[in-house]
Amino acid sequence: MKRVLTGIRPTGSLHLGHYVGALKQWLEIQDSEEYECFFLIADIQALTTHSEKPDLLKKSVREVVLDWLSVGLDPTHSNVNFVLQSQVLERHALSNLFMMIAKYSEVMRNPTLKTELDMQENATMGFMAYPVDQIADVYMVNPVPAMKEDQILVPVGADQVPHLEYARDLAIRFNNKYGRMFIPCEPLVGDIGRLVGTDGQAKMGKSTNNAIFLNDSQSVIRKKVMSMYSDPNRQNSPALLYHQAFGSDKAKTDLLVKNYQEGVIGDKQLKEALLEELEKFLTPIRIRRAEYEEENLEVILERGTGYAQTECRKVVSLMMRHMKLGYPEL
Ligand code: TRP
Secondary structure, X not given: OEEEEEEEOOOOOOEHHHHHHHHHHHHHHHHHOOOEEEEEEOHHHHHHHHOOOHHHHHHHHHHHHHHHHHHOOOOOOOOEEEEEHHHOHHHHHHHHHHHOOOOHHHHHOOHXXXXXXXXXXXXXXXXXXXXXXXXXXXXXXXXXXXXXXXXEEEEOXXXXXXXXXXXXXXXXXXXXXXXXXXXXXXXXXXXXOOOOOOOOOOOOOOOOOOOOEOOOOHHHHHHXXXXXXXXXXXXXXXXXXXXXXXXXOHHHHHHHHHHHHOOOOOHHHHHHHHHHHHHHHHHHHHHHHXXXXXXXXXXXXXXXXXXXXXXXXXXXXXXHHHOOOOOOOO
16 A cells, blocks of 8 residues: 655645645656655644734635646545544644654754744644644554555655654654654655745745735736846846746746846846746636536545544554553453
8 A cells, every 4th residue: 555645734725835845746746647646634733833924724724625636636546635623632642642752852853843843932732742743643544454555655855854764763763662653754755846936035834925825816816926136147037937836838937037046038028938837837727726626525525534534543453452542351
């Protein structure tokens, strides 16, 4: 059994950076049909930083589902599941059990947690524990019984790799201490791109006001593109980099890049050409989105979530058996 599990926190709509850095790779995995895929909407994890914004999270769950469907993730395929984290109650039990074998000192050394902690004022316990909680996300789809050749792959960006290494460590620790049942997961970092923001800053982000969203209208995109930052050296202008990420014809893109860098064309022309490419890329996405907006998204989420529950229940019950948790035998 080859399974893929990955997730996103629903704290807003998704943008082109999410597409290049994650969704594009997820689509390839889905379409290869080699894996059973679990795409997780991590609404509990979103609470680790956004517990004061329940309305935003609720709205974002719908937005993320629509974003996923619109780019072509397709839960009508039998190998594709959309899972709403909070609704898999069994997963919370799994999380609690992993907490017991995760050491405080290890979690405090996690470099990703440390970096994120620096940007927080009053971190909650939930936040401090999220690297362990995330391990429960991964292993809720651990096959029961696990076979030698089974695999759990986790496609993520480089910042998530420490979390996955820790997920491997804890699986091995559990196996050694209580009995073999977990397949240590493997990160799948691959050749993932990172997209600069429209302001030329290193990363496109929802909170930094430098993103082009998958659901932005044509006129909004025109405004954003036309006011995009231009690199005076013509090397790192976002418009140039976006051509490279979204250009539909490599030869045409290469020529545009060359002409721009040699000063044959200016920013305005480069941006007009980019608008055309973005429209070409976004038109089918918009069409699919409009179709799905009429559909019952709850049913879609319930199917995948229900399947995850069934799988997770098996994991929890075996884990509890291994940990000798149960009524005393009389
Ligand atoms: N922490 C991930 C992120 O912020 C999201 C996530 C939640 C995740 N659960 C996961 C990723 C499980 C991989 C596996 O991007």
